[in-house]
Amino acid sequence: MSFKIYTKTGDKGATSLIGGVRVPKSHIRIDSYGTVDELNSQIGVVSDAAANTDISTQLREIQDRLFTVGSILATNPDKEVKMKLPDLHDADVAWLEQCIDKMNEVLPEMRSFIIPGGNLAASTCHVARCICRRAERICVAMHEQGEFIPDLVIKYLNRLSDYLFVLARYITHISGAEEIPWRARI
Numbered sequence: 001m002s003f004k005i006y007t008k009t010g011d012k013g014a015t016s017l018i019g020g021v022r023v024p025k026s027h028i029r030i031d032s033y034g035t036v037d038e039l040n041s042q043i044g045v046v047s048d049a050a051a052n053t054d055i056s057t058q059l060r061e062i063q064d065r066l067f068t069v070g071s072i073l074a075t076n077p078d079k080e081v082k083m084k085l086p087d088l089h090d091a092d093v094a095w096l097e098q099c100i101d102k103m104n105e106v107l108p109e110m111r112s113f114i115i116p117g118g119n120l121a122a123s124t125c126h127v128a129r130c131i132c133r134r135a136e137r138i139c140v141a142m143h144e145q146g147e148f149i150p151d152l153v154i155k156y157l158n159r160l161s162d163y164l165f166v167l168a169r170y171i172t173h174i175s176g177a178e179e180i181p182w183r184a185r186i
Contacts, residue, residue, distance in 0.1 A: 019076035028142050032149075033073035035135040040066040042128040046164075049121035050171055058099060062160065065092050069153055073139070077148035088152050096159045103170040112181040114169065119177040122168040129164035132157055 013025050040063050047059040068086040075085065116126035136157040142149050172179050 019078075019080070021076040021078070028138065028145060029073060029147060032135065032138045032142055033070045035131065035138055036066055036070045036073060039128060039131040039135055040070070042124065042131050046121060046125045046128050046167075049124050051121070052171075052174070055167070055171070061095075062163075065156065069156065072150060072153055088150070088156055090152065093152070093156055093159050096156075096163045100159075100163050100166045103166050107166070107169050107173055108179075110169075112183070115180040115182050116168070118180050119172050119175050121175070122171040122177065125164055125168035125171060129161050129168065132161040132164055136161060 043059050043063055043066070047056045050056065050059075065088065068088050071085045072088065117123050136154060139149050139154050139157060143154070169179065
């Protein structure tokens with residue numbers, strides 16, 4: 001027997017954080033993990049568009065970490081949670097850095113800004129990068145507003161956006177497409 005996906009508890013514009021506290025759906029904490037969820041979905045599009053086993057394996061690992069980030073953001077920091085939630089680790093950031101460095105080994109030196117485009121998979125990766133930067137900005141705003149957020153979450157999102165930029169370049173490179181350099185109009 002399947003369960004019903006709808007609960008009707010959010011019909012008046014409020015939802016519950018992990019820990020049971022109800023907040024408006026416009027709360028910055030809801031915006032933060034909603035944006036991380038959007039990012040996770042877009043990364044699925046990147047994976048499908050790239051159609052590359054190695055890239056898809058990396059992206060699945062990242063999607064798993066984004067569920068971890070989402071659970072951190074969805075938890076009320078003032079309530080003790082009885083369930084075991086996954087943790088984000090410094091090693092997760094280090095792994096992104098290793099992936100970036102490995103891809104950079106085969107990429108040509110960047111001599112200008114890159115206009116997103118040139119390959120559908122790379123373009124979708126640039127969209128994911130932009131969503132990631134938005135998630136990072138929301139998390140920084142949470143911190144500035146006094147909402148608890150682990151520094152590691154902001155660091156992970158920052159490094160992930162770097163990863164997604166390099167991945168877009170890497171996808172362009174391995175697909176034989178050309179990067180589109182930005183030339184400023186003078």
